[in-house]
Amino acid sequence: xxxxxxxxxxxxGFATLILVLNVIVPLRRRTVVMRVLRRLSQxxxxx
Amino acid sequence: MLSxxxxxxxxxxxxxxxxxxxxxxVVTLAFGLYLGLFVAPADYQQGQSYRIxxxxxxxxxxxxxxxVVMAAAGAASLVWKTKLAEVLASACAPIxxxxxLITLVTGSLWGKPMWGTWWAWDARLxxxxxxxxxYIGVMALQASIDDPRRAARAAAVxxxxxxxxxxxxxxxxxxxxxxxxxxxxxKLGMPSIHPSMLAPLLLMAVGFKLYFVAMVLVRMRYQxxxxxxxxxxxxxxxxSEK
Amino acid sequence: xxxxxxxLAIVVTSVVGLTVAGLFVLNAFRSNLVxxxxxxxxxxxxxxxxxxxxxxxxxxxxxxxxxxxxxQFVVTDLTSKVTVRYQGILPDLFREGQGVxxxxxxxxxxxxxxxxxxxKHDENYMPPEVAATLGHPAQKPGGGYYPPSASELGQKx
Numbered sequence: 337x338x339x340x341x342x343x344x345x346x347x348x349g350f351a352t353l354i355l356v357l358n359v360i361v362p363l364r365r366r367t368v369v370m371r372v373l374r375r376l377s378q379x380x381x382x383x
Numbered sequence: 384m385l386s387x388x389x390x391x392x393x394x395x396x397x398x399x400x401x402x403x404x405x406x407x408x409v410v411t412l413a414f415g416l417y418l419g420l421f422v423a424p425a426d427y428q429q430g431q432s433y434r435i436x437x438x439x440x441x442x443x444x445x446x447x448x449x450x451v452v453m454a455a456a457g458a459a460s461l462v463w464k465t466k467l468a469e470v471l472a473s474a475c476a477p478i479x480x481x482x483x484l485i486t487l488v489t490g491s492l493w494g495k496p497m498w499g500t501w502w503a504w505d506a507r508l509x510x511x512x513x514x515x516x517x518y519i520g521v522m523a524l525q526a527s528i529d530d531p532r533r534a535a536r537a538a539a540v541x542x543x544x545x546x547x548x549x550x551x552x553x554x555x556x557x558x559x560x561x562x563x564x565x566x567x568x569x570k571l572g573m574p575s576i577h578p579s580m581l582a583p584l585l586l587m588a589v590g591f592k593l594y595f596v597a598m599v600l601v602r603m604r605y606q607x608x609x610x611x612x613x614x615x616x617x618x619x620x621x622x623s624e625k
Numbered sequence: 626x627x628x629x630x631x632x633l634a635i636v637v638t639s640v641v642g643l644t645v646a647g648l649f650v651l652n653a654f655r656s657n658l659v660x661x662x663x664x665x666x667x668x669x670x671x672x673x674x675x676x677x678x679x680x681x682x683x684x685x686x687x688x689x690x691x692x693x694x695x696x697q698f699v700v701t702d703l704t705s706k707v708t709v710r711y712q713g714i715l716p717d718l719f720r721e722g723q724g725v726x727x728x729x730x731x732x733x734x735x736x737x738x739x740x741x742x743x744x745k746h747d748e749n750y751m752p753p754e755v756a757a758t759l760g761h762p763a764q765k766p767g768g769g770y771y772p773p774s775a776s777e778l779g780q781k782x
Contacts (some may be wrong), residue, residue, distance in 0.1 A: 340432035343496050347435045347489040348420075351442065354481050358598055366605040373612055373621045380618075382555065424752035426717065433750060498743045499716025505660040509650060514657065516643055516650070517650040523639035558659045577751040624686055 408593035415586030435493040442586040448478030457539030474602035478520035507563035508557035517545040570597035663702040681726040711739040718744035
């Protein structure tokens with residue numbers, strides 16, 4: 337990278353990190369929401 | 384007629400779209416990265432360092448584009464009180480903030496070797512930083528108010544006020560003296576960028592847009608479930624997705 | 626911590642944080658709306674006197690004199706010229722004929738003592754071979770160096 341490797345790869349690395357986090361976080365959040373909703377529906381059934 | 388604006392219909396519809404858009408995003412970004420990192424030649428002045436442009440410029444475009452979408456959704460939610468618009472606005476904020484952060488950090492990593500400084504308080508850089516604060520403000524408002532409708536209203540007002548910053552960012556390099564160079568691509572006629580470098584730039588821009596659409600749909604879907612949790616259709620969805 | 630307390634803490638910290646950050650940024654913004662002055666503005670006394678300022682323009686070809694880490698060069702907006710003296714590391718893009726922004730203060734009438742030199746670049750990107758076929762970058766038609774783009778000279782469109 338003509339002496340600029342550190343700058344270029346840091347930039348690509350940082351962007352990748354943020355973009356991947358932005359996939360993982362909502363997918364995990366979705367799992368949590370589903371779990372809570374399932375508990376909610378089970379609570380309703382057992383009433 | 385089936386209304387896609389009704390959360391009940393939107394939910395499965397978005398669920399079907401996400402894998403396709405996500406796949407298209409991955410393919411486009413992979414192709415863009417390949418062209419940008421391995422095929423595009425070095426720049427006559429900046430050598431290899433200019434390759435940071437392939438993430439910096441598309442994410443800068445996205446940081447403004449997502450903000451406009453968020454503000455428009457906010458305006459729609461204020462006018463028509465549609466739940467879907469409220470959910471869209473709130474789903475936009477973290478993604479837009481991420482693109483703004485990427486823009487600032489990659490710009491800094493480009494500025495150090497080329498300009499000789501990580502940061503300068505010129506009009507372009509400062510207005511982009513203000514954009515990040517606006518996103519954080521919108522997210523803080525959404526997180527701090529219990530009632531989702533009131534939270535959406537407050538966030539929409541802030542987002543709409545902040546819209547003035549968007550033309551400031553875009554035209555800052557023309558209105559004032561800045562360290563940052565003016566736009567290469569928005570000029571009418573020939574962009575002042577060689578086609579071999581323009582191709583990866585535009586591919587990355589399209590890839591980021593697709594990524595945004597996929598991720599905003601993922602966020603909207605679970606927010607809809609949360610907000611509609613007492614309805615019959617959500618109970619059915621939960622039952623069927625066990 | 627109770628949920629409500631946690632939420633209150635989020636609100637208070639974000640409001641205070643954003644206000645402080647906003648004020649700080651707006652202050653920096655106001656004093657930097659004019660990020661740099663052109664040599665003509667400086668010589669005509671349009672730039673603030675007796676305080677640190679930035680001067681921007683093109684590095685005159687053949688004007689760069691290096692002596693160890695000491696550098697001296699002439700900055701021009703094609704109307705006026707100011708001699709800049711500087712000691713330190715120059716950015717990679719510092720070239721004769723390229724845009725530059727120097728921060729420091731005016732010592733004599735047209736002599737500028739810089740403590741920081743930043744390179745500006747223009748909006749043109751191309752492979753070296755293409756630049757070569759267009760002639761030396763300095764003679765590249767339609768923007769670039771000579772004639773320089775308005776932004777490099779600090780002129781508004």
